[in-house]
Amino acid sequence: MEIPSDVEILKTQLGIELRRLREEAGYPAIEACKAIGAQTPKLSKLENGNQTADPEDIRKLAEFYRAPDEVRDYLVALAEAQPKRRRRRKSVERDAVPDWFRRFLALEWDATEIRSYAIESVHGLLQTEAYARSNILAGEPEADERIVSKQVSTRMERQASLKRNGRPSLRLDVVLSEAVLRRVQGSNEVMRSQLKHLIASSKRPNITIRILPFDVPDRITIPSAFQLFRLQEQNLSTVYLEDLFGATYLKEADQYTRYNVAFARLRDAALDPPASRTFIAKVAESYT
Structure with missing residues (x-):
């Protein structure tokens, strides 16, 4: 699997995938936050692609939503591909x-x-x-x-x-x-x-x-x-x-x-x- 180098597109995709899993599982945001010990604003930022994701948080969320192993591993890989420091975006x-x-x-x-x-x-x-x-x-x-x-x-x-x-x-x-x-x-x-x-x-x-x-x-x-x-x-x-x-x-x-x-x-x-x-x-x- 190849991961894109562009941070913005990567975070956007990860956020969309997370929200879709949560909605399909039928959990409100406040319930999903319990899985990672976070407040609702953090989950909102993750789902909107406005925050760099912790791979372990992504793993916990995917397991909480009962996502298939292949989906869980894919989302964790997306999170792991995000650099800790923001670099200049490619045009x-x-x-x-x-x-x-x-x-x-x-x-x-x-x-x-x-x-x-x-x-x-x-x-x-x-x-x-x-x-x-x-x-x-x-x-x-x-x-x-x-x-x-x-x-x-x-x-x-x-x-x-x-x-x-x-x-x-x-x-x-x-x-x-x-x-x-x-x-x-x-x-x-x-x-x-x-x-x-x-x-x-x-x-x-x-x-x-x-x-x-x-x-x-x-x-x-x-x-x-x-x-x-x-x-x-x-x-x-x-x-x-x-x-x-x-x-x-x-x-x-x-x-x-x-x-x-x-x-x-x-x-x-x-x-x-x-x-x-x-x-x-x-x-x-x-x-x-």
């Missing part, structure tokens, strides 16, 4: 395979807002099961069916962040290139079902979908997909970029601002939500 943080996706899942689960520009595939939070399976198999055609099924289940489970209970739902704002709608994934039937799902999803109050048609003149050109994450409780804003080798996080203010401006220009060039639904419906009719 670009590179995550390694396979740990990068686990970190991504934690950030996505706790994000209050995600803005995304997609040029090849439908955003994972908006995919149907059939589309997701085809998408995964396209990337790993020789993968064992058990692995594929697990990855499909994980992708479907991620969508729970769009309808959280007891906490604010994720606000998802997506700009899709027309290429996403035209590139056949699986079959015409899979595509037709997927596009109908996009239309239905776009009507939910916390989801906005805009389509960027091919024929928009003189629009800004962005060579790759990207996502903008905001985590309110952790006071974290980061740009998320992904490629075949892993993921990169850009957290400096000027980096985030440049991508934020680029997204705004893409959004302004795209069709508005009602027109986008009409456009998606028209493309869906072509998959007969």
Whole structure:
């Protein structure tokens, strides 16, 4: 397992994982504090990524929450990787395979807002099961069916962040290139079902979908997909970029601002939500 060198991302992930374990175990913060002999403010700082974690405290909390051994050891490793003294943060943080996706899942689960520009595939939070399976198999055609099924289940489970209970739902704002709608994934039937799902999803109050048609003149050109994450409780804003080798996080203010401006220009060039639904419906009719 490779641990990221960036302290802020590491502490944020650890805090998210701890709070998720506590909530799933059904413990209020005051009860969890007893496991490490601490006051509620300390646990709050840990869960919000604002305090360096003591590995032994993390072990005690994970055991108190009855986390599986593998999860406990992983969280302890995250705590042990945190330096005692804060060092200068890198403006670009590179995550390694396979740990990068686990970190991504934690950030996505706790994000209050995600803005995304997609040029090849439908955003994972908006995919149907059939589309997701085809998408995964396209990337790993020789993968064992058990692995594929697990990855499909994980992708479907991620969508729970769009309808959280007891906490604010994720606000998802997506700009899709027309290429996403035209590139056949699986079959015409899979595509037709997927596009109908996009239309239905776009009507939910916390989801906005805009389509960027091919024929928009003189629009800004962005060579790759990207996502903008905001985590309110952790006071974290980061740009998320992904490629075949892993993921990169850009957290400096000027980096985030440049991508934020680029997204705004893409959004302004795209069709508005009602027109986008009409456009998606028209493309869906072509998959007969």
